[in-house]
Amino acid sequence: MAEKWVTGVDLGGTTTKLAFLNEKGDIFHRWEIPTDTSEKGKAILPNIAKSIDGQLAALHWDKKDIAGIGIGVPGPVDMEAGVIYESVNIGWVQNYPVVDTLQQLTGLKVVIDNDANVAALGEMWKGAGEGSDDMVFVTLGTGVGGGIITGGDIVHGVKGAAGEIGHITVIPDGGAPCNCGKTGCLETVASATGVVRTAKKKIAAYSSPSTLKDLYSQAGSVTSKDVFDLAAAGDALANEVVDETAKYLGLALANVANTFNPEKIILGGGVSKAGDTLLNPLRTYFSKYAFTTVGKSTKLKLATLGNDAGVIGAAWLVLNKN
Amino acid sequence: MAEKWVTGVDLGGTTTKLAFLNEKGDIFHRWEIPTDTSEKGKAILPNIAKSIDGQLAALHWDKKDIAGIGIGVPGPVDMEAGVIYESVNIGWVQNYPVVDTLQQLTGLKVVIDNDANVAALGEMWKGAGEGSDDMVFVTLGTGVGGGIITGGDIVHGVKGAAGEIGHITVIPDGGAPCNCGKTGCLETVASATGVVRTAKKKIAAYSSPSTLKDLYSQAGSVTSKDVFDLAAAGDALANEVVDETAKYLGLALANVANTFNPEKIILGGGVSKAGDTLLNPLRTYFSKYAFTTVGKSTKLKLATLGNDAGVIGAAWLVLNKN
Numbered sequence: 311m312a313e314k315w316v317t318g319v320d321l322g323g324t325t326t327k328l329a330f331l332n333e334k335g336d337i338f339h340r341w342e343i344p345t346d347t348s349e350k351g352k353a354i355l356p357n358i359a360k361s362i363d364g365q366l367a368a369l370h371w372d373k374k375d376i377a378g379i380g381i382g383v384p385g386p387v388d389m390e391a392g393v394i395y396e397s398v399n400i401g402w403v404q405n406y407p408v409v410d411t412l413q414q415l416t417g418l419k420v421v422i423d424n425d426a427n428v429a430a431l432g433e434m435w436k437g438a439g440e441g442s443d444d445m446v447f448v449t450l451g452t453g454v455g456g457g458i459i460t461g462g463d464i465v466h467g468v469k470g471a472a473g474e475i476g477h478i479t480v481i482p483d484g485g486a487p488c489n490c491g492k493t494g495c496l497e498t499v500a501s502a503t504g505v506v507r508t509a510k511k512k513i514a515a516y517s518s519p520s521t522l523k524d525l526y527s528q529a530g531s532v533t534s535k536d537v538f539d540l541a542a543a544g545d546a547l548a549n550e551v552v553d554e555t556a557k558y559l560g561l562a563l564a565n566v567a568n569t570f571n572p573e574k575i576i577l578g579g580g581v582s583k584a585g586d587t588l589l590n591p592l593r594t595y596f597s598k599y600a601f602t603t604v605g606k607s608t609k610l611k612l613a614t615l616g617n618d619a620g621v622i623g624a625a626w627l628v629l630n631k632n
Numbered sequence: 633m634a635e636k637w638v639t640g641v642d643l644g645g646t647t648t649k650l651a652f653l654n655e656k657g658d659i660f661h662r663w664e665i666p667t668d669t670s671e672k673g674k675a676i677l678p679n680i681a682k683s684i685d686g687q688l689a690a691l692h693w694d695k696k697d698i699a700g701i702g703i704g705v706p707g708p709v710d711m712e713a714g715v716i717y718e719s720v721n722i723g724w725v726q727n728y729p730v731v732d733t734l735q736q737l738t739g740l741k742v743v744i745d746n747d748a749n750v751a752a753l754g755e756m757w758k759g760a761g762e763g764s765d766d767m768v769f770v771t772l773g774t775g776v777g778g779g780i781i782t783g784g785d786i787v788h789g790v791k792g793a794a795g796e797i798g799h800i801t802v803i804p805d806g807g808a809p810c811n812c813g814k815t816g817c818l819e820t821v822a823s824a825t826g827v828v829r830t831a832k833k834k835i836a837a838y839s840s841p842s843t844l845k846d847l848y849s850q851a852g853s854v855t856s857k858d859v860f861d862l863a864a865a866g867d868a869l870a871n872e873v874v875d876e877t878a879k880y881l882g883l884a885l886a887n888v889a890n891t892f893n894p895e896k897i898i899l900g901g902g903v904s905k906a907g908d909t910l911l912n913p914l915r916t917y918f919s920k921y922a923f924t925t926v927g928k929s930t931k932l933k934l935a936t937l938g939n940d941a942g943v944i945g946a947a948w949l950v951l952n953k954n
Contacts, residue, residue, distance in 0.1 A: 386925060395925075444790055458891060465782050467893025468766055469929035477923040478887045482879070491924055557804070565800045565884075566891055569780060571789025601799040602813055603708060603717075607791035 314377040316628045317362055317418075320425065320620025321345065321383050323399040326358060329621040330365070333377075333629060335436045337618060341365060351401035355408065359415035378419030380624030382428030383408060386470035389631075392422055395470060421627040425620060426473060427464045429613075430457025432623030433576050437615040444572045447613070448475055448563070450581035453489070454497040454504075458570065475566060476501070480558040500559045502580055505534035509551045520547035538584035552584075553591055560595025567608040568601050578613030585612065636699035638950045639684060639740075642747065642942030643667065643705050645721040648680060651943040652687070655699075655951060657758045659940060663687060673723035677730065681737035700741030702946030704750030705730060708792035711953075714744055717792055743949040747942060748795060749786045752779025754945030755898050759937040766894045769935070770797055770885070772903035775811070776819040776826075780892065797888060798823070802880040822881040824902055827856035831873045842869035860906035874906075875913055882917025889930040890923050900935030907934065 313333055320327040322345060329340040343361050346353045358381075366373060385397035392409025394402055412420045423431070430439075430447030439445040443462040449455045454476030458465040465472045476497035477490050485494020486507060498504050509532055513523050522540045526532050540548035563575055582588065589610060597605045615622060635655055642649040644667060651662040665683050668675040680703075688695060707719035714731025716724055734742045745753070752761075752769035761767040765784040771777045776798030780787040787794045798819035799812050807816020808829060820826050831854055835845050844862045848854050862870035885897055904910065911932060919927045937944060 444787075456891075460782060460787050461785075463783075465766075465892060467926075467929075468895040469893060469925050471893040471923060471925040471929065472891065474890045474893070474923045474926065477926075478890050479883060479921040482883050482921065492921070561801060561804055562887075565887055568796045568800050569778075569794065569888055569891060570787060571791055571793040571796070573790040599801040599804065599814070601793060601796045603791050603793040604789075604796065604799075607789075607793065 315371070315375055316377050316625040317379040318621030318624035319358060319379060319381040320428065320624060321354070321358075321381060321400070322425070323347070323384060326354075327617065327621055328358070328361060328365075329618075329625070330369075330376075331622065331625040335622050335625060337621065339365070339369065340618070340621065345400060347399070347401045349401075350403065351397075354400065355411050355415060359412065362416060373417065376418055378421065378628040379412060379416060380421050380423075380428070380627035381408065381412065382423060382425040382620045382624050384425050387422055387424050387466075388470055389421075389423055389466060392420070394422070419628065421631045423464065423624075423627055424457070424470065424473070426455035427457040427466075428623035428627065429578065429619040430459055430473075430576075430623065431464065431626045432615055432619035432621070433578070433613050434459055434462070434623075435626045436622050437619060438576045438611045438613050439574055442573045444570065445574045445576060446475070446563075446566055446570065446572045447576045447578065449579035450500055450502070450559075450577060451579035452502055454501050459572075460570065475562065478562045478565070480562050496558060496562045500555055500562070500581070502534040505537055505551065505555055505581060506532060508554050509537050509548075512547060512551055512554075516547050518546070521545045522548045522551075534581055535583075538587045542584075542587045552587060556588060556591035557595050560592050561599050563592075563610070564596050564599035564604070567596075567604045571604050572608055574609050574611050576611050576613050578616075578619065582612055637693070637697055638699050638947040639701040640943030640946035641680060641701060641703040642750065642946060643676070643680075643703060643722070644747070645669070645706060648676075649939065649943055650680070650683060650687075651940075651947070652698075653944065653947040657944050657947060659943065661687070661691065662940070662943065667722060669721070669723045671723075672725065673719075676722065677733050677737060681734065684738065695739065698740055700743065700950040701734060701738060702743050702745075702750070702949035703730065703734065704745055704747040704942045704946050706747050709744050709746050709788075710792055711743075711745055711788060714742070716744070741950065743953045745786065745946075745949055746779070746792065746795070748777035749779040749788075750945035750949065751900065751941040752781055752795075752898075752945065753786065753948045754937055754941035754943070755900070755935050756781055756784070756945075757948045758944050759941060760898045760933045760935050761896055764895045766892065767896045767898060768797070768885075768888055768892065768894045769898045769900065771901035772822055772824070772881075772899060773901035774824055776823050776901075781894075782892065797884065800884045800887070802884050818880060818884045822877055822884070822903070824856040827859055827873065827877055827903065828854060830876050831859050831870075834869060834873055834876075838869050840868070843867045844870045844873075856903055857905075860909045864906075864909045874909060878910060878913035879917050882914050883921050885914075885932070886918050886921035886926070889918075889926045893926050894930055896931050896933050898933050898935050900938075900941065904934055
């Protein structure tokens, strides 16, 4: 091989995604393994190391052709120390030494960052943020995560908690409880779970006929995809749910933009698949709550890399960080 | 002289502050001139150049002993192009070429930034932020301004509007109109003007005895200083005003901190002179609205440089920017 390859790892609570990429960020080969969170996640890093060795052997590649491993992990990190402060989801406790451990297991250079930050870097390098030095990435999934990039690099903050956009308070009084211990966080209204919560609240109070209401009566549950699909089809109640979601998301993103004035705010994750059904009302609220210059200069865009953002951003780390 | 001197300029709407500083940021000599905003502010830069020449002559200094001029201006800037996009207050219209003009007038290197950013740099270098690479500066005066520092440098954003903390929306519906054209901005409640607005609203609705209410009845007006002084003295109504101010300011600053997780948020400007009367309730609301890690790691501090922050930060620009 003429050039070096890079390994990107995106460690999730149930599945770990891995890939070999070239130095331009093109994925040559991708695969997945389950994340074994038993016994405080002690097998996670050995499993990753074994899996990389196995794939290298199957491809008849030599380890010396690999420049290093970048890994995105689900929790706040101290990038320089190479540790994750804590990750409740996968069982790792205080200051788990990810970099040292994985380096010892593989003999390769290892660079770590938070999973949302790594996805942000992926979108900056090869996705919707391409060519943007100042951008914000927000992932609207089961939860809401974020990554902030200024001057082409991630902002970490003093304890790795920069980019906690999901925990911006959008309902100061009387908001729903959040997993983080606060109430009224953006995550309680703009995650898939939050959209369903808003839908249930509005269904209970709605007295007119509605397909969304009928669906809930029949099935006993609705998904955020149901809500957006029915809103796109014209259901008035579903549109009320989307409008409330868009209002709080627009408020939070406008305030992030009033602080950073990034070139782009990029939306990823399952909820962002609603596309224009979400983006159209979102842009209206964003303009309402943004400072004039900011509303004109900061653009809202959909992410383009989907599930590949993590491994691509992780590869960027290897090529750009020591 | 063994070392070079630096000129710091803090351009305000009525007064321009100037100083000669050494390379450690110590002020050797400071003076002021009025800001002549007539005829679209065309005399402002010539007056600054003449004033510097006059002071150099009086000190028997030579221009070659001056390393350059740093200048903070009241509006968003394009630092690299050396222009201010616009400054309504002082009459400068679109893309006013501050750096080129002042360089031609003085023959010296000139570096520009926004006034709140420059004050933030001053506090980072010699004030409450000393030793902090990641900090946020908020000035609570007639308006509310801000500067964001990550990795030891100012964040400007794509159109120079980063740090517009005063225009974070804290009242999404039914807030007071702001000078910026929006409603419900932090500036409408946390500036000196905003504190007075809240006081008047609460005085009108308050039926119990109150010194604040009596003062307003007698004088026909109150200042934000009156409100904080009476709150410190135990007046219940004044404390309600302070509590509402602290709530919205705490919400905005917690959300800025949830995004950046800076080491410090530094409060300057006239309203911050209330000290603990403001800081105590502010810390309570900040903790309520901040993500747990952020609430524990981001500290609220009072600025220490007062009116000198601008000229000191302007001097920093000369020494650290091309």
